[in-house]
Amino acid sequence: MHTVVTLLLVALYSLIQARAAPLVSGAMSxxxxxxxxxxxxSQGFQPLDPSKGAPSTPLSNWWCPAETENGFFGFTYAAxxxxxxxxxxxxxxxxxxxxxxxxxxxxxxxxxxxxYLKNMISAAYSQGLGIYATIWFGFDGGNxxxxxxxxxxxxxxxxxxxxxxxxxxxxxxxxxxxxxxxxKDLTAEINNVKGLISSYGIKVSISEMKYGYSVQGDSQMVLxxxxxxxTHQLPFFDPNATTGDKALGSIxxxxxxxxxxxxxxRKIVYTQxxxxxxxxxxxxxxxxxxxxxxxxxxxxxxLDRSCEQLKSITPQGGVGWFWHIWxxxxxxxxxxxxxxxxxxxxxxxxxxx
Numbered sequence: 001m002h003t004v005v006t007l008l009l010v011a012l013y014s015l016i017q018a019r020a021a022p023l024v025s026g027a028m029s030x031x032x033x034x035x036x037x038x039x040x041x042s043q044g045f046q047p048l049d050p051s052k053g054a055p056s057t058p059l060s061n062w063w064c065p066a067e068t069e070n071g072f073f074g075f076t077y078a079a080x081x082x083x084x085x086x087x088x089x090x091x092x093x094x095x096x097x098x099x100x101x102x103x104x105x106x107x108x109x110x111x112x113x114x115x116y117l118k119n120m121i122s123a124a125y126s127q128g129l130g131i132y133a134t135i136w137f138g139f140d141g142g143n144x145x146x147x148x149x150x151x152x153x154x155x156x157x158x159x160x161x162x163x164x165x166x167x168x169x170x171x172x173x174x175x176x177x178x179x180x181x182x183x184k185d186l187t188a189e190i191n192n193v194k195g196l197i198s199s200y201g202i203k204v205s206i207s208e209m210k211y212g213y214s215v216q217g218d219s220q221m222v223l224x225x226x227x228x229x230x231t232h233q234l235p236f237f238d239p240n241a242t243t244g245d246k247a248l249g250s251i252x253x254x255x256x257x258x259x260x261x262x263x264x265x266r267k268i269v270y271t272q273x274x275x276x277x278x279x280x281x282x283x284x285x286x287x288x289x290x291x292x293x294x295x296x297x298x299x300x301x302x303l304d305r306s307c308e309q310l311k312s313i314t315p316q317g318g319v320g321w322f323w324h325i326w327x328x329x330x331x332x333x334x335x336x337x338x339x340x341x342x343x344x345x346x347x348x349x350x351x352x353x
Contacts, residue, residue, distance in 0.1 A: 039064035040130065040164070041102045043351060047128035054160035059201050062164055063130075066228075066267045070318035071307050072349035074101035074129065076272060078330035079120075079136075082110040088123035091326065096127050099336075100351050103167065104129050105271055105322045107330075109136035109148050117155050121165050130167040132230075132271060132322070134207060135193070137172045137180040145172070145180075153196050168203040169193060170230055170271070176219055177212035183219040190225040203227040207271045209234065210254045213261075220261065229258050229266045233273040233321075235299075237282070241289035244275045244299030248306060252313070259314055268314050270321035275299035277344060278333035291333065297345040307353035318353065 038044030042064050048055060055062070075095055083091070095101035104124060110116035124131050133152055137145045152169065156162045171190050175181055181189065186206065194204045206222065209232035213219040223229070233254060235247035258268055275298075276282075279291040303321060311318030327337035336347055 041128050043100055043102070045128050047126055050122045050125045050161055054164055059163055063167065063201075065317075067317040069102075069320050069352075070311055071320065071351045071353055072100065072304070073132075073269065073320040073322050074103040074105065075099075075326040075336065076105040076107040076322050076324045077326050078108045079106060079110045079116065080108040081330075082112060082116050085119040085123055088120055089126060092123050092127040092129050095326070096129055099347060099349070101129060102351065103132055103322070105132040106134040106136075107173065107272075107325065109134075109138070111144065111148070114151050114155065117151060118159060121155065121159055121162050125161050125165050129165075131165050132168050132170070132269075133166050134170045134173050137175055137178065139178065141180070149193065153193070156197050156200060156202065163200040163202065166202055168205060168228065168230070169197065170205050170207040173207045173272070174209065174212055174232065175206055176208055176222065177215055179216065183216055183222050186219075187221045187225045190222070194225075194227070205230045208232060210257055223258075223261050226262075226266070229262055229268045230271040231255075231258055231268065233270045234324075236275050236289055236291070237285050238289075239285050241284060241286040243290050244295035244297070245302055247275075247299055248302055251303075251306070252309075255310065255319065256313060264315050267316040268319050270319060272324040273303065273321050274324040274334055276333040280332050281334070293344050300345075300347065300349065304349045307350055311353060323347075 038046070040062055077091070092101075092104060095104060106120070120131065135145055135149045135152060149171075156166060156169075171186065171193055172178075172180060175186055176183065180186075190204055190206065197204070205226040205228050207230045212232075213223065231254065233251050235241055235250035236244075238247075238250050241247070241250075255268060258266075275296040276291045277293045277296045284291065300323070307318065323336055325331045325334045325336075327341065328335035328339050336343055338344055
């Protein structure tokens with residue numbers, strides 16, 4: 001009887017372990033990995049414990065295919081407050097559990113010894129979120145971005161969890177518009193970063209609006225170097241902007257431009273999109289543009305119901321989008337959450353179409 005009980009306990013333990021750990025088998029070769037029976041970072045994926053180390057699933061089978069991803073991706077998240085591990089775990093958990101986020105996009109930077117980045121990777125992994133990382137140039141010029149680049153690349157190479165969390169790296173957020181590098185130098189830097197991390201399957205791009213590609217003259221070489229298109233859709237700043245529900249024409253025009261400039265063969269993600277509830281940070285370029293909760297909600301609803309239309313005009317499964325930004329304390333007026341951490345409106349976007 002003792003032997004039978006022991007065998008039953010062993011079998012039960014094996015079953016529990018099989019359910020808790022990523023599944024890898026020869027039969028899975030060439031297919032999407034099943035980690036808890038779902039690819040990362042789908043809603044079906046059950047988050048894993050970072051203290052257990054990296055999963056055994058090959059990177060080539062770990063991520064959900066880009067062709068299957070569209071709709072709401074997640075939120076941009078400002079790093080200048082250098083949030084601690086527990087704060088990020090709480091924020092990321094709320095993003096995923098309350099709003100069905102799959103990714104978080106880095107915005108700004110915490111200039112420390114690398115602890116913040118390590119904690120962000122751990123927090124995202126523990127909550128089942130992927131990261132869209134950004135090499136932050138800032139707004140004041142200088143070469144601080146080079147140290148940030150090196151810190152990020154080092155994390156990817158030395159932190160076992162990083163390649164399983166970081167989906168992409170952007171060489172700047174609006175670097176062309178801000179004139180931080182010439183198109184030629186920016187192209188060279190994109191290619192440099194690609195050479196450093198391409199073996200991990202991490203895509204490299206920049207995060208930029210359509211206008212940014214013309215402000216320094218023709219920047220087609222930058223688009224040609226990008227693995228994916230990460231675009232900013234901020235129609236509040238259009239010269240003819242009015243209300244949030246009337247912004248579709250601007251979005252469609254910009255999206256079609258990116259499709260045509262990349263030969264209809266790049267995944268397109270709106271890495272920064274939203275509409276402000278006040279104009280305390282930035283004023284509109286149109287006297288008719290309205291900044292209000294109602295307009296922000298109307299813009300979100302416009303994005304949400306346009307999923308199929310955007311999918312019909314873009315390659316590789318349609319458009320994914322990040323709401324800019326998580327909360328007002330990160331960028332006043334632009335957050336989904338107000339200064340008290342409460343949502344300004346009912347935010348329940350679709351994550352597929």
